Amino acid sequence: MTSVGTVSQSLSYAQILANAQKLTQPAAATTPANSTEPGATNVTLSDAARVALTLKDFATVTTDARTTMDKLLADAKLTSPLQDGALAFDLSKVDRRELYAMSTNSGQRFTADEQKAAAIELQGRFDQALAGPTAVGRVTGGMKGLYVAALAYYDAMGPEEKASAAYADQRAALEEMLEKLKSDPATLPGTVANDPVNEYMARLAAGETGELRDITDVAADARATLDAQYKESGTSKPDYSDFDSRSLAAVALNSAAKFNPAEVRAASTEMRSRSGTALLQSLKSAGNGDPAAFAQNVISLYGAMSPEERAAAGWSENLYAAAVANYQTASKLGSMLAQATGSPVFGGSESGSMSLMDYL
DSSP: OOOOOSOOOOOOOOHHHHHHHHTSSOOOOOOOOOOOSOOOOOOOOOHHHHHHHOOOHHHHHHHHHHHHHHHHHHHHSSOEETTTEEEESTTTTTTTTHOOOHHHGGOSSSSSSHHHHHHHHHHHHHHHHHHHHHHHHHHHHOOHHHHHHHHHHTTOOOOHTTTTTTHHHHHHHEEEHHHHHHHHHHTTTTTTTTOHHHHHHHHTTTSSSSSOOOOOHHHHHHHHHHHHHHHHSSOOOOOTTTTTTHHHHHHHTTTGGGHHHHHHHHHHHHHHHHHHHHHHHHHHHTTTOHHHHHHHHHHHHHEEEEEEEHHHHOHHHHHHHHHHHHHHHHHHHHHHHHHHHHSSSSOOOSSSSSSSHHHO
């Protein structure tokens, strides 16, 4: 398919959810630019500088990581975070810097199993960041979204990861691929050395990405979390604010029949509220009412959800099919308008003679 316009404002699943969350958070207080204090000096710090001032030193992160792993093992009544080579419990809420400390055996304080478990979780987070853009690429044939998402993931790494040689090589590869895609949108992964997207694609082809914990295990964790809530608060009203999407889905679907009707109803309401907010944010982020970009955002959201999340949110295969059809219609219309007016119009693929679909 030939590109007929500028790149659509298509976002990854994680970006859409993050933006949606920002809509519900109160604005941070700001400091007046001018001070009335005599002799006061105004210093404006960049966002990066402010973050740096709040970062723990890595020795403290390592100590916290050891404490976190000990608690997880104790709560699960296990001596290893692995079972049959897979994660034995949920690590999704563990701080990323703590995971990196575990995976690199910082301070020689982590076992081989703990290092492997942390590496599995970190790899899973990268795969999840690319899941939505991959779903979009299957429809549009474009590669750029995968590299934009991968670059955003690398930029969000902690300072210790960024100090590694692997980070420097891999991030440089991502930037080089994005430059190549500007001049030749048909460029495929594997063109540049050290490309983490190429490694992801190889694992995707081998069926080694997107492996999720069994939903019954997720439900057991959710049950334990709710029970702990009730014990601490003295009430039986569930609070799902800290539940990740799949844990929430486990309750909404009453997986393993572990939840009462009130918990299920509340979880279903929360799940649909979250998915509705994400859809609204995906519409706003499409920009200028671009139907192709909105369709891509919906495809990205759908592709990054687990089957349980889709079911709990009420997202059927018909919704996905409609998003694909809308994208194709908008692209065709954009192509026709571009030919008639000689100007770029919304929609279209970034690819040329080859595409992500050809690669896969």
